[in-house]
Amino acid sequence: MSAEAATYRDGMRAVLAIAATVWFFGASFGLLARSSGMGIAAPLVMSATTFAGSAQFAVVSILGASGGAAAAITAAVLLNARYVPISISVASLFHGRRLRRLAEAQLIVDESWALSSRGGGRFDRRLLIGAGLVLYVAWVTGTAVGVAGGAALGDPKNIGLDGAFPALFLALLVPQLVDRTARMAALLGAVIAFALTPFTPPGTPIVAASAACLLGLRRSGRPAREQRA
């Protein structure tokens, strides 16, 4: 991944280890969805259209506990509201016709977005699209295997995959802490998320934490590239 000329293939290669993890979670989503009474087609359609793991797990756990459609929808929509600030941060990478931008935007997921970040608010389009494609295939095929009866795969927690995701995000966070403002904002975001977790439904802490980026108002006016020094 040289800084100058990343290719779509670089994005695909960079995301392989993460994609393997995502595949297992897709399989466990399919398995859980089926056992929670969602049937066969609905989980598959959900993975292909929603393509956002945490929201889909929230839906399954709520429907599985007979929580009702309203609760499931509220939780999932709150969880995915983070994609508004996330997609705004990468908006300049997408060009061409509206329909093409609509389609490509669906490849934005936490992992592809984080992997494509260059620090200082810059992102690499080819890394985002390449990684997003691989993750999409991994998520949908994983779901299919899980729905088809992946009981043999076991609980992904048994191989520690739930502890791998926060470590992944931490590894992607560290290169972002380029200056004092970035470190302060990250710390504030973490504190907000921690403080709200016991009191709000899943997803809300992340959306609320995005308010910490307002610390960036102090240095507005300078172009992003100069903020790295």
Add this chain to the structure above:
Amino acid sequence: MTAWLVVVVVGAATFAFKAAGPVILGRRRLPDRVAGPVALLAPVLLAALVVTQTVGGDNELVFDARLAGVGAGAAAIAVRAPLPAVVIIAAAATAVTRLVT
């Protein structure tokens, strides 16, 4: 029927959320006043994700084997291990901790 209602509504909402930036903003540059905060979205959201994925539960903080995974991952990051190694080390530490506790 409930499942399909959820699938359609959540799918449509997520589709719109992801399209918000690329379709509404497009290639236009953000005004400088907005660019500062937007540049900080990545570190802020990543930090929040680290927290919620480590200790997040259903309306509660849960301190479990994931902490050991993040700790081992942090150590791997500190010695500049490559990303796949960080992920594997964190998963292994989480699994082993869960086995012995």
